Amino acid sequence: MQLRFLGKNSSPDESPTLYATDQESYVIQGWIVTDAAILARLTIPDDETIVEVPAALLDHLAFGWLGR
Numbered sequence: 001m002q003l004r005f006l007g008k009n010s011s012p013d014e015s016p017t018l019y020a021t022d023q024e025s026y027v028i029q030g031w032i033v034t035d036a037a038i039l040a041r042l043t044i045p046d047d048e049t050i051v052e053v054p055a056a057l058l059d060h061l062a063f064g065w066l067g068r
Helices: 036-040 055-063
Strands: 003-008 017-021 026-029
Touching (some): 017 055
Antiparallel strands (some): 003 017, 017 026
């Protein structure tokens, strides 16, 4: 899988990041969701996970497929 950097939403100790892949998908680096109330409302298969990212990170989606 090839990754193409799309954008980052950084502070000194955090850096949620968005990448486009060459497989028509995205890879998102974010904060691990540990809130028990949220996790209890979701069914997450063993081969998947969820992360939280700031809304501003998704501004970079506009450059995802268009920038190929």
